Amino acid sequence: MKLSQLLEYDPIIVQCHDNPDADAIASGYAIYEYFKEHSKNxxxxxxxxxxxxxxxxxxxxxxxxxxxxxEHIEExxxxxxxxxxxxxxxxxxxxxxxxxxxxxxxIIDHHQKEIENVELSEIVSGxxxxxxxxxxxxxxxxxDLDDIKINTALYFGLYTDTNSLSEINNPFDKDMxxxxxxxxxxxxxxxxxxFSLDELEIAGNAMKNYLYYPKNRFAVIKAKxxxxxxxxxxxxxxxxxxEVDEAIVYNEWPGGFKYSVRTCVKEVHADELASFIAxxxxxxxxxxxxxxxxxxxxLYEAKFKDLDTEEFFRTRIDEYFDTFEVIYASEYEADISKMELYAKKKIHQGFVIAKDILPIGTPVIVRTLEGDIETEVSDDLVFMIGIKGEVYTNHREKFERSYQMTDIEYLSDDELLKPEYLPTVHSRNDGSVIDLSKHAHVCISSGATQICACQIDKRVKIFTKWYTETYMAGKPGDYLAVRTDDPHDVYIVERDIFFRTYEKME
Ligand SMILES: [Mn+2]
Incomplete structure (x- = not known):
């Protein structure tokens, strides 16, 4: 969506999230000024x-x-x-x-996409x-971005939303x-x-009364x-x-509890834990x-009656840890006796030989709808674009064994579903951005790929052989797959993609 598309509307309300932070105020104000400039009410x-x-x-x-x-409007x-x-x-x-x-x-937002059906949306989660x-x-x-006050506000919005700029990794953030x-x-x-002095006291008092749970290394603090x-x-x-790997701080309001989650181990994503709790x-x-x-x-009272809130957070977080099985693919021994044999259908996919678009050795971020993949261009790296536009990497030799390359351009192949965010490759050396889909061609699976797979009945997090830094999450109903030619190539396939991609072998 472009901002100018919104100019056909009048009057307009620019709304920040409830209890706005600096980022919401700064970005809202800049948009507000843009509409003002165009004489909107x-x-x-x-x-x-x-x-x-x-x-x-x-x-x-x-x-x-x-x-x-x-303006503050309560409702x-x-x-x-x-x-x-x-x-x-x-x-x-x-x-x-x-x-x-x-x-x-x-909608103009940078969080994970939660709302799907609003046409006028610009949601860029990265x-x-x-x-x-x-x-x-x-x-x-x-x-005209000469307005130093707007600029300062925007800079402060970025500053506060990225832990004092320490968590910047996106090239657009770096550019700004x-x-x-x-x-x-x-x-x-x-x-x-x-902080105000009162808040210093609130924070200080709160910190004295932490609760620490060594088993899963989390701490909970209730603040006023x-x-x-x-x-x-x-x-x-x-x-x-x-000693703390997950920190949860909350306080009570008449309408409920507000909480903040921080995590620092790769097995627990804060956003996932926060959504699990609620x-x-x-x-x-x-x-x-x-x-x-x-x-x-x-809702809390209907479900938990008068369960103590401290107790609630403790049990809920323990449940979170019990709910997941974590798999480190490189050391995982799959029990294939419980799995069935499948072969890959002859489906179309996209591929790009990495060294054709960037010099060997370039550190890159592959940005996709599902998130970022960090890797480095090597002699044998191949980017694969799956049937829903999901991107993963492959090795040349394995790729050639399993796929047949064609000259068909990826974007011109109507058999392939194109994602709303076409994957891009960002060089971390110079910030340049390459549209992966424009360079991709179609490959067709040879049918030689065989996997053993079974449906999973609990949530699973897999650190695959290829991405050891962030996990791939699977939910009940999805499939756990192991390649027959490489028992450590273990991954998750979403249920609907699974049936479009694999067929059972008799
Ligand atoms: Mn923000």
Whole structure:
């Protein structure tokens, strides 16, 4: 979606997520200014029980002179809004943003995609901040980015959303960090106004009363009511304790519990844990290392009656660990006596010989809808594009054994489903971006590939032989597959892809 597509609407409401953070305010404000510039009747709003309290957000609002512009509305009491609601740094319909009934809806966000059916959507999950996304969209429109205050706000949005820029890995984030002109002195003040004295006391008291569970190395802290952003600061701190691999900090609100999750081991993604905690009683999500969520009190009480909240978090997190089987493919011995033999159908797929598009030795990120894959171009590396556009890597020799190469261009083959985000390869040397699908050709599986497979009945995380840093998650109903010619090539195939790709051998 392009920003200019939204110009046909009027009036417009730009809405941040509830209890907005700096990224939501900065990106929302930049969009608001864009609409103002185009003479739209536009409002800039956020919800959540409380008005913004956090010190640096108040300073930011003051700096941008938007104290009278940014409206806090607890809930929408009027009739359906006749214009367009644009949610920024969140997705219309998701749990972290109060619903404003509206005739038209648009989404601009950088979190994992939660909401599927909104046509006017720009959701780019790989980005460190929504500010980056807005910066990119404004540049595409040729919008004048000379406004130092907007730039400073956007920079601060990226700064706060990437753990003080320490978690930047996306080239777009890097571009903005390196290219944008901002007021450094303002950033220094903002980043050093993270706590109020009251909050210092809340955080200090909370930290004294941690609960630690050595078996799975997690710690839980219950804090008093405070700005939800403080939960993140406490959990960032808590995670840095050597004994702690997963940190959960929460507090109670009349409507439920707000919690923040931090993780630092590759077996546990924070977004997954956060969403597991809230399953059926709220919502949770975020990024691999940082996430959060909200549990609704009414649903919690209906399900757990008067279970102590400390006890709830403890049992829920233990359940999370019990629910998963972790498989390290390179040392895994699959029990193939319980599996059945399948052969790969003669299906079309895409492929690119890596060294044809980048020099050997180039460190790259392959960006796909499913996430990023980090690897290095080698003499025998082959990028494969599966039937749903999912990307994985292969080795030349194995590839040639299992597939027949053709001259058909990948994009011109109608048999292949094209994903909404066409995979790209980002060189980590110079930030250049190559559209993988434009270089891909079609290959046809020779049918020689045979696997043993069985349906799984619990959640599985696999560190495959090829990606040892991040796991591939499987859910009950998916298939666990082992190649017959390589017992350590173990992977998960989603149920619907499985039946389109493999057929049972008699
Ligand atoms: Mn954000």
């Amino acid at each position: 536009v409002r800039f709003v956020y919800s959540g029980r409380n008005a913004i309290q956090k010190s640096n957000l108040l300073l930011l609002i003051n700096y941008l002179k938007i104290g009278d512009v940014l 929408w009491k009027d009739d359906e809004f006749e214009g367009l609601v644009v949610t920024v740094d969140c997705q219309y319909g998701a749990g972290n943003v109060t619903r404003i009934p509206a005739k038209y809806v648009a 980005l460190g901040s929504c500010s980056t996304l807005v910066w990119r969209m404004l540049r595409e429109e040729g919008f 960090r390196d290219m944008i002109a901002y007021e450094k002195s303002v950033i220094i003040i903002l980043r050093n106004s993270n 009511q405070c700005d939800p952003n403080i939960l993140g600061l406490i959990s960032d701190f808590l995670l840095q304790v050597a 399953e059926g009683i709220g919502s949770g999500g975020g990024h691999i290392e940082k996430a959060g969520g909200f549990i609704r009190r009414d």
